[in-house]
Amino acid sequence: MKKGVRFKILVGIGVLLVILLIALLSIPKIILVDNDVTVNLEEDYIEPGYKAKVLWFDITNKVTVTNNIDTNVVGNYEVEYKIDLLFDIVKKRSVIVIETIPPEITLVGEESVYVCPQSIYEEEGYEAIDNYDGDVTDKVTLDVKDDMITYIVVDSSNNETSKTRTIIHEDNVAPNLELKGNESITLTLGSGYSDPGYTATDNCLGDITDKVVVEGSVNTNAVGTYTITHKVSDGVNETSKTRTIHVINGIATLGTENAPGVIYLTFDDGPSNSYTRIVLDTLKKYNVKATFFLVPKNASLYYLIKEEYDSGHSLGIHSMSHTYSVVYASDDNLYSDIKAVNEVIKNVTGSYTYLYRYPGGSSNTVSKNYSTGIMSRSASVIHEMGYHYFDWNISSGDADGRNHTSDEIANNVIRNLSKSRYNVVLMHDTHEFTAYAVEKIILYALENGYTFAPITMNTREVHHSIAN
Ligand SMILES: [Zn+2]
CATH class of the missing domain: 2.60.40.10 (Immunoglobulins)
Incomplete structure (x- = not known):
């Protein structure tokens, strides 16, 4: 080939290359800021930006952008950037909508469970809820080991969560x-x-x-x-x-009057609706005879007075009203109170009684508020009127207005019992705790060699010091 021909071919190729280069440079270009974008569920998609140019001319405003992104739905989306020319120039950006919150597992029963040795834990159940997928309980897998169960669940966005339950093979419940x-x-x-x-x-x-x-x-x-x-x-x-x-030692035998170790149980202020019944039944069970100093206010309970009398208990006078301001207002009031009670007793049983207990005891000072010297005056004549009056040398402490247990009341009596004297015990058959203390006192007494007796006109009187 001649030298001139070869040169022409080279020049031709050169020209073609230049034309091709110019053509290539003339194709518009779309340039994206960033490539793939990830968006969290329910957050806005923010366009990271783009440019378009041809040669050195900016033609960004020629670009149309379209997308089908729904950030409320997890998935893969595309953003399309297009320049409409003789032929379309298109560029795409991939956008992924994800959610990152793992499901929550809730166990039925304790996270730490005691199971009998040799026994297998029976699954109590579980629940898994995902913020996006909803109930994913059926996707939970269990990894069961001897002493631990692991509950694992993965949601549609690949978020994993797990929870464990510890199994303790031990009997922790007493027989x-x-x-x-x-x-x-x-x-x-x-x-x-x-x-x-x-x-x-x-x-x-x-x-x-x-x-x-x-x-x-x-x-x-x-x-x-x-x-x-x-x-x-x-x-x-x-x-x-x-x-x-x-x-x-069998049922109680009647104690010898005034002998050391005799117990005179005395019940004041009754009869009462519920508790006198309990006291009478308990006394009967052990054949114990006692003394009731009556406040016979309620005629519908007179049958209890009759039963007390018929059962061999002693009846005594306490008061009709038990109201200090009335009973101790005057000597006349006091004596008519005594007589009124005695009339009831006579009507109910057929006989009068001459056993008496002053409201508040003979040492009371409350009577001073109503009549100075009424205790001294009445105590000096009451024997001439035929009465014997009885205070006490053991108080059960059941009338202090507070609540007690029957153990307390019984112990107050028991710890003061003495075999070197006769014991006159003050109680009130108007309290439940007193009613139930009676059996405890009787059992202690019978096991420890005491005897019981009702107060009679032959019983030596127990007197407190007069203080009014
Ligand atoms: Zn009383």
Whole structure:
């Protein structure tokens, strides 16, 4: 080939390349700021920006932008940037709408569960809720190990959450021990005793009655209080219960008048609607005779006065109104109060009584407010009127206006009992705690060699010092 021809070809190629380069540079270009964009659910999509140019001319305003983004719906979207020419220039941006909040798992039952040894935990249930997917409970997977269950759930945006439940293979519930029959039993000397029995169950072991250990014994030939202890263990926890057996010297025999160790139980202010009944039944159970200093205000309870009398208890006069301002207003008021009560007693029982107890006791000072010297004057003539009056040397403390337990009332009496004198005990059959203290006092007394008697005209009077 000639030199001139080769040169022409090279020039031709060169010209073509220049034309091609110019053509390429003349194609409009769209330039995006950033490429793919991620948007959080329900947040606005913000356009990161774009430019368009051809050669050195800015033609950004020729670009039309369209998108189908819905930021309320998780997914992949596109933004399209287009310049409409003879042929379209198009550029696309990918936008991903995501949510990042993992589901929440809620366990039914405790996060730490006790299960009997050798037992398998029975799933109590769970629930998984996702802010976007809703209920995803059915997507929860369980990783079950011996002592731990892991609950895992992943939502549609790949957010994962997990929760664990710890399984403790241990019996943490004490056995249940039930004594059949009463927890307190009273026997008379020489009678036989057989334990009424018991049952024991355990949450893990079932019936464990045969594992109950019984400690203690009862000697029914010796008066006293016996304690039988029942214990049962499930290997970890122990339960125990006691039964108290009172062996008493038969029913009470009547105490010798004024003898050391005699107890005169006296009940003031009754009869009362509910509590006199309890007192009478308890006295009858142990054949104990007592004394009732009456406030017979309520005629519908006179049948109780009759029952007291018919049961061999002594009746005494206390007051018709028990209102100090009335009873102690004058000597006449005092004597007519005494007589009014005695008329009721006569009407109900057929006989008068000559046993008397001053409202507030003979040492009261409240009467000073109404009549100075009324206690001294009346006490000096009351014997001439035929009456014997009785204060007390043991107070049960049941009339201080406060609430008490029957144990307190019984203990107030018991700790003051003495075998070196006769004991006149002040109580009121107008309180529930007093009514239920009576049996405790009687049991203690019978186990400890005391006797009971009703006050009679032969009983030596117990007097406080007159203070008005
Ligand atoms: Zn009284």
